[in-house]
Amino acid sequence: MLEISNLNVHYTATHAIRGVDMSIAENEVVCLLGPNGAGKSSLLRSISQLVPYEGTIEFDGETIDNRPPAFLSRVGLIHVPEGRHVFPTLSVHENLQIGAHARGSRPALYSYDDVYDLFPALTRMRKRQGFALSGGEQQMVALGRALVAAPRLLLLDEPSLGLAPSVVATVYRALSEIAGRTTILVVEQNTSDALALARRGYVLAEGRVVMNGESSALTDRKAVLASYLGQTDIDVGDVGEDRLPPMTEK
Numbered sequence: 001m002l003e004i005s006n007l008n009v010h011y012t013a014t015h016a017i018r019g020v021d022m023s024i025a026e027n028e029v030v031c032l033l034g035p036n037g038a039g040k041s042s043l044l045r046s047i048s049q050l051v052p053y054e055g056t057i058e059f060d061g062e063t064i065d066n067r068p069p070a071f072l073s074r075v076g077l078i079h080v081p082e083g084r085h086v087f088p089t090l091s092v093h094e095n096l097q098i099g100a101h102a103r104g105s106r107p108a109l110y111s112y113d114d115v116y117d118l119f120p121a122l123t124r125m126r127k128r129q130g131f132a133l134s135g136g137e138q139q140m141v142a143l144g145r146a147l148v149a150a151p152r153l154l155l156l157d158e159p160s161l162g163l164a165p166s167v168v169a170t171v172y173r174a175l176s177e178i179a180g181r182t183t184i185l186v187v188e189q190n191t192s193d194a195l196a197l198a199r200r201g202y203v204l205a206e207g208r209v210v211m212n213g214e215s216s217a218l219t220d221r222k223a224v225l226a227s228y229l230g231q232t233d234i235d236v237g238d239v240g241e242d243r244l245p246p247m248t249e250k
């Protein structure tokens, strides 16, 4: 579904992505790990055509280089950026309706009711404006809006950033519920939740892919993984096949 070849991103003084290759198949959940400044957000922004790059990015076998945002949302490439970007003067429900607009004429994959079922806390605040939501509530709205937009590939930039553990658990429970029916690329510093959710992972360091493979294999190489992530150790919990979402065999 997504094929990235020899991707390079340069900012004025920084070579942020250095020759990255990546592929994601339909219905896969893939995580992208790495320390601060490794280039994770730059890679997601490249896919969404938000930064200039060299190399090629293909979605469903066609290049999406230089395609405008309206085209990307119409083909189902939906990006939930770091910071969520909930519209502050629109209500929760109106924010969700923006997702329906982004979907264009493609059929819905998730209804408003599906979103309220995934995040029951939002049900009683349907009319509350975005500026009056907590960080966790904003993350739920941002995810819900992306689901209403019928994502064929959902790009998530640090969905757990700055959230209390109980809210992180709610967000990851929702992601594991949608994992079997939605293709996801999730950027995370929260290694254990990301590896438990994803079937495969890539580790970026200084703009290069330094490790990639099945989540269980990355977990087995915990010490190496921790060294790349700039940590002395990581808690990768009991990540195992039984916790992985259903996969489409390709």
Ligand SMILES: Nc1ncnc2c1ncn2[C@@H]1O[C@H](COP(=O)(O)OP(=O)(O)OP(=O)(O)O)[C@@H](O)[C@H]1O
Binding pocket: 011, 012, 013, 014, 016, 034, 035, 036, 037, 038, 039, 040, 041, 042, 043
């Ligand atoms: N707009 C920009 N202009 C100049 N340099 C940038 C820009 N955006 C990112 N960089 C630099 O590119 C490198 C990669 O940044 P990026 O945000 O992609 O990393 P990251 O892995 O997402 O980091 P973090 O986990 O801290 O968000 C960093 O050195 C960063 O300072």
